[in-house]
Amino acid sequence: MKNKHTALHVQAAEWIVKLTADDPDERAQARAALAQLTLENTQQAEATARLERFINLAERVSASAPSSAEPAQAGQQPAIVANTLRQYLHLHQQSRSLAKIRKPLMLWLLMLLPAWGLMQTAPLAVLFADVRTTAGVYDNQQLKDGSQIRLNPSTALNVHFTASQREIELLAGEVYLDVAKDKQRPFVIHTRQGQIQALGTRFIVRVTPDDTLLTMLESRTQVTPGWPTLKTLAAPQVVSAGQMVRFSADKLSNLPDIHAGMTESAFKQHRLVVQNTPLSEVLETLQQHRPGVILYDAKAMKQILVTAVLPLDDTDRALDLLCENFTSLTVSQYSRFFVTVNIQH
Structure with missing residues (x-):
């Protein structure tokens, strides 16, 4: 044998x-x-x-x-x-x-x-970011201007505050922001796909290699997709409380409205609330909340839509819940750091 x-x-x-x-x-x-x-x-x-x-x-x-x-x-x-x-x-x-x-x-x-x-x-820019969390680690911080920021696991950002401007460069992951008011210094979040200027207070921003997801919890923000250095900025769009948008460098899409209070509570309790969301995106989020690697066929998983509330602080349980709801899914865990998700045909 x-x-x-x-x-x-x-x-x-x-x-x-x-x-x-x-x-x-x-x-x-x-x-x-x-x-x-x-x-x-x-x-x-x-x-x-x-x-x-x-x-x-x-x-x-x-x-x-x-x-x-x-x-x-x-x-x-x-x-x-x-x-x-x-x-x-x-x-x-x-x-x-x-x-x-x-x-x-x-x-x-x-x-x-x-x-x-x-x-x-964790490319080099992420490893040397001003503020960074690793897989499974959450962090709450207060910035110099009094703004509150909550970082989910696998998140990295740089902070650039001057006498005339407050800028956050979000390199990876997801953050919750409660922005302190300062009429003299605009508060702007930059991602690889564009920028978000705070016109109010609380919102959540998540970045992926392909796009940025903005969830408004209170007041408004102004979103401008595109790369300023290449002069491909699209027309700005105001996003109000209860709205979600996804944008890349050349387009912006409106998503179904959310319940702001429930979404904020779920974020603070480390819960993932999804509605008709591709399974590939759900697994990508779970990946950020656990060490090691989750391997899966992103193209195949994108065809499966998920509506669920999943615990992000217990990703093993989250994977079990997905398997319970989708019997065609199989999860193989070779170690704490190596998991595969497959579809049975």
């Missing part, structure tokens, strides 16, 4: 090398070959299924890597994993002492996957 399991790891490594090839045609051929293998090996269905789950996991790690826009920050980790596996195969071909090879391979994977996850969620 030991030799059988070791052979399975060797086979998995070989498939991962093929599926992480630079040539997209090679990757497509590998995927087709794997599908054929699954059909032909009906007598070894369990072993083949385990192998495919392992390969799908590695393939999603590679596919979810950032674009070449930030190669030094995160794009190197999948390549390191693939290169490690290639080295492993080379060692295997030179030596048949499989028992000595299996342990280093698994140790490398356990070390590299958390590192890849860290680089995904």
Whole structure:
């Protein structure tokens, strides 16, 4: 049985090398070959299924890597994993002492996957931010002007206060702001997709790599999507209490209105309230609230809409609740730092 399991790891490594090839045609051929293998090996269905789950996991790690826009920050980790596996195969071909090879391979994977996850969620700008929280850690602070700010886990921001301006640069995560009044100094939040100028007091801002989500709890803000340096700013839009908007650098979308009091209470109690929200966004939020990596097929999960109240301070329980409501979901927890979510067909 030991030799059988070791052979399975060797086979998995070989498939991962093929599926992480630079040539997209090679990757497509590998995927087709794997599908054929699954059909032909009906007598070894369990072993083949385990192998495919392992390969799908590695393939999603590679596919979810950032674009070449930030190669030094995160794009190197999948390549390191693939290169490690290639080295492993080379060692295997030179030596048949499989028992000595299996342990280093698994140790490398356990070390590299958390590192890849860290680089995904914490590029250098985030690591050196003025204020930062890590996964599972909440923080409340009072700024110099008296404004109150609550940071959810995996949040990072820079604070720039001058005699004429109050500016927050939100780099990652989600914040609740209760802005102190100061008519002489506007309060502006900058994200990668635009800016929000406070015209009142309380609101929540969340940033993702693709867009910014603004939830107004009291009074108003003025949202201006776009990049000022590229002069692509769209027309400003005023957002009032009870409204939610999502904006990117070139567009702004109005979302269904919310109950401001309930939303504020849920935020302070570390609860996630979602209504017809893609499961991919829910899992992305849960990822920010726990250490390690949650791996999932974002494209497939985007088709599932979730309406629920989930505990953000107990993400294991949140995942259990999702599985209870969507019986097609399966969650596999390999360690506290490594979880996969899949859809059963």
